[in-house]
Amino acid sequence: xxxxxxxxxxxxxxxxxxxxxxxxxxxxxxAFKFRNAGQVCISPTRFYVQDDIYTRFLSRFTEYAQGLxxxxxxxxDTTMGPLANARRLDAMDVFVADAVDRGGKIVTGxxxxxxxxxxxxxxxxTDIPDDSKVMTQEPFGPMAPIVRFKTFDEVVERANSLxxxxxxxxxxxxxxxxxxxGNALQSGMVGxxxxxxxxxxxxxxxxxxxxxxxxxxxxxxxxYLNVKFISQG
Numbered sequence: 001x002x003x004x005x006x007x008x009x010x011x012x013x014x015x016x017x018x019x020x021x022x023x024x025x026x027x028x029x030x031a032f033k034f035r036n037a038g039q040v041c042i043s044p045t046r047f048y049v050q051d052d053i054y055t056r057f058l059s060r061f062t063e064y065a066q067g068l069x070x071x072x073x074x075x076x077d078t079t080m081g082p083l084a085n086a087r088r089l090d091a092m093d094v095f096v097a098d099a100v101d102r103g104g105k106i107v108t109g110x111x112x113x114x115x116x117x118x119x120x121x122x123x124x125x126t127d128i129p130d131d132s133k134v135m136t137q138e139p140f141g142p143m144a145p146i147v148r149f150k151t152f153d154e155v156v157e158r159a160n161s162l163x164x165x166x167x168x169x170x171x172x173x174x175x176x177x178x179x180x181x182g183n184a185l186q187s188g189m190v191g192x193x194x195x196x197x198x199x200x201x202x203x204x205x206x207x208x209x210x211x212x213x214x215x216x217x218x219x220x221x222x223x224y225l226n227v228k229f230i231s232q233g
Contacts, residue, residue: 003223004213005205005211005212005213005214005215005220005223006211006212006213007041007166007204007205007206007210007211007215008166008206008209008210008211009041009138009164009166009209009210010041010042010045010138010164010165010166010167010206010210011045011046011136011137011138011162011164011166012042012043012044012045012046012164012166012167012168012169012187013044013045013046013047013048013158013159013168013169013185013187014029014044014046014047014048014168014169014170014171015048015149015155015159015168015169015170015171015181015185016029016047016048016049016050016053016057016170016171017050017170017171017172017174017177017181018050018051018052018053019172019173019174019177020053020171020172020173020193021171021173022049022053022056022057022060023056023057023060025057025171025193026057026060026061026064027060027064028195029044029047029061029169029171029195030060030061030064030065030144031064032044032195033045033142033144034064034065034068034080034122034142036081037080037081037082037083037120037141037142038139038140038141038142038143039083039084039088039140039141041166041167042166042167042189042197042198043140044144044167044169044195045138045139045143045144045145046135046145046159047061047144047145047146047147048147048148048149048155048158048159049146049147049148049149050148050149050150050155051148051149051150054146054148057146058107058124058126058146061124061144061146062107062108062124065108065109065122065123065124065144066108066122067079068080068122070082070113070119070121071119080122080142082117082118082119082120083118083119083120083141083142084118085118086118088118088120088140088141089112089118089120091139091140091141092112092120092123092139092141092142092143093112094133095133095134095137095139095141095143096110096111096123096125096134096143098132098133098134099125099128099132099133099134099145102128102129102132103127103128103129104125104126104127104128104132104145105125105126105127106123106124106125107124107125107126107146108121108122108123108124109121109122109123109124109142109143110123110125120141120142121142122142122144123142123143123144124144124145124146125143125144125145125146126145126146126147127147128145128147130147130158130161132145135147136162138164152177152180152181156181156184156185159185160184160185160186163208163209164206164208164209164210165186165187165188165206165207165208165209165210166187166188166189166205166206166210166211167187167188167189167190167191167197167206168185168187168189168190168191169190169191169192169195170182170185170190170191170192170193171192171193172192172193178192178193186207186208187206187207188203188204188205188206188207188210188211188214189203189204189205189206198216199216200216200217201216201217202216202217203215203216203217203218203219203220204216204217204220205219
């Protein structure tokens, strides 16, 4: 039998609690969201923000997205490059159309940029239901659906509702909440007040339909080892 380690798709939830600094959280997670135009397996892709700070978080996140400069990645003034191919452009249009059909609002972006290359504007969607395409299928592009939540138990249920479990993120100033959300999220990796979840010395991998096994860390070496137990009387 041949061993395998699989790192499959994800749909990373981001949970921002009322006691977090909304501007600081928005700055950190927006930069990570639009890295490589959102084409990263651990890219944050579903944003749940608690009611009291929702407006402030959304405002700062939008400001960041609107400040990005699309263009050739080799140009010094470019801050976000293109999508990988034409199929990704079509996929972005499908996500946006579905969101709007379901009553969602486009805060910024939502369309292709220019008629050459595979450029798509950084896009923020709000007021969309949890069963919309962008909330249930990995967008793998510069698209951020940002919705509200009220309670801890509610957001845990919503964040864990999909078959994916690769990465997840949370922001809070409470040590107790940080521990609780880290334990509650069904994900192979959780970043709390941090996006540093991929380092050579730590395990990288998912749960549920996001794969099995780990890369990195001691756990990543185990796939190459045969475990033997020897008992002598």
